[in-house]
Amino acid sequence: MQDTTKSQAGSRQEERTDSTIAVSAVKLAAADLNNLMRALEIDVVALTEMLIPSDYRAEMGTMDAPAIHYTISGRGRISIGNGPWMSLEPHLLIIKPPNTPFTIEVDGPTGQKRLISRDCWRQHDGVLRIGIPNEQPEVIQICGFFNASFGQSVGLFRELREPVVEKFEPTDKIDLKLREAIEELCAQEIGMGAMTASLLKQVIIALVRRSMKSSRSWTDRFSILTDRQITRAFADMVARPGAAHTVQSLAHSAGLSRSAFMARFSAIFGRSPMVILRDLRMRQAALELTTTSAPIEVVAYNAGYESRSSFVRAFRKAYEVDPSQYRQRMKNGEGDKGT
Incomplete structure (x- = not known):
């Protein structure tokens, strides 16, 4: 009788745990979608x-x-x-x-x-x-x-x-x-x-x-939304492109091993996580250059770059001009070549 009671109590505990996990998953998915919609x-x-x-x-x-x-x-x-x-x-x-x-x-x-x-x-x-x-x-x-x-x-x-x-x-x-x-x-x-x-x-x-x-x-028709674990990591990248993300930290956010994360991310996006992250960082930098007067060093730091020179190289590769030239062009009302 005692074993039966313990078994029933254990089953009820498992049900409560499963329910808690399900509710958490729904909340997490909503938070991910909020981050994605904010950055869209x-x-x-x-x-x-x-x-x-x-x-x-x-x-x-x-x-x-x-x-x-x-x-x-x-x-x-x-x-x-x-x-x-x-x-x-x-x-x-x-x-x-x-x-x-x-x-x-x-x-x-x-x-x-x-x-x-x-x-x-x-x-x-x-x-x-x-x-x-x-x-x-x-x-x-x-x-x-x-x-x-x-x-x-x-x-x-x-x-x-x-x-x-x-x-x-x-x-x-x-x-x-x-x-x-x-x-x-x-x-x-x-x-x-x-x-x-x-x-x-x-x-x-x-x-x-x-x-x-x-x-x-x-939403099930879109590859970036069907894999909840990858979506979670991508939403984190979108919400905080300037953070110190690494493949390992993103894999941890997704709850996957490094190799599994790399394989699934690349299969969905057709590019590696770091390449996608660079694009997100460049877009944030471009917006900051357009909407603020922050020094280039500050824009670089906010985009996740410790070195101005490495930031300038990455920005020039993305937009075909230096950050200062890009800012001046946008100030003069010229078109954004990078969008």
């Missing part, structure tokens, strides 16, 4: 407003960047990469893989689809609008190409093979954020790029939040 950089390549009447079809080619589609109103269907048709409805958000064509169709009384030609594409106030003049649109969509990345070498959606599809509600106000981004492009005021990037980042974060509650979790 958005670059808006283009935004398009699509106004498709009944009985029309729009065909779009490819671009080497992920795309976002959000249906403001109306119903139709979309085929991505010559795949099966998916129904379009208001507040449906789709992230399309890079280099993937798509077609949108809207049914009508004739049953025959006329192709919207390039003659119907109009550039207006910095925004491309696709539609038929004097025709009432049935489907209104905001589409855009963008890059979402960590540093220069890791893109969140670059390896996406299938579209991400999530249904939102009007109360989520995704349409308002995208409309505001369109308005920013039209206004062409100071800080336009930062504002449009911030608005689109809010949409991406809303998508991540929705995915965490959805039965169709799209």
Whole structure:
């Protein structure tokens, strides 16, 4: 009887321990995602407003960047990469893989689809609008190409093979954020790029939040998010690029041996941890050079370099100019060659 009681008590203790581990894992995953989302950089390549009447079809080619589609109103269907048709409805958000064509169709009384030609594409106030003049649109969509990345070498959606599809509600106000981004492009005021990037980042974060509650979790499709142990180490690199990381310390953070960590990290990212870390450090240094007047030595130290000369060599390799020249170029309003 005593042995049985001990066994039952042991089982209850194991259950409590397993439960504690599970809760800790969930908290850790949330912390990792918070770090990743905080450091995620958005670059808006283009935004398009699509106004498709009944009985029309729009065909779009490819671009080497992920795309976002959000249906403001109306119903139709979309085929991505010559795949099966998916129904379009208001507040449906789709992230399309890079280099993937798509077609949108809207049914009508004739049953025959006329192709919207390039003659119907109009550039207006910095925004491309696709539609038929004097025709009432049935489907209104905001589409855009963008890059979402960590540093220069890791893109969140670059390896996406299938579209991400999530249904939102009007109360989520995704349409308002995208409309505001369109308005920013039209206004062409100071800080336009930062504002449009911030608005689109809010949409991406809303998508991540929705995915965490959805039965169709799209996060499992991304290699940098599927291996929780590697994600933990990468999130630490992203959150603290200037820290004294080593392969051994990162392996310890992941709870792996050095060899297992190196193999799994390289398989996911296609590069070694130290190469990815260097890219993250260079991006932090570039931002600090742009937004502060800190001496080069301080920027180097914050990026994890004890030697100014080694930092300058690494920065020159990444951006093809010395840090001081980069700062001056950005001060003069010249483009950032490294992004």
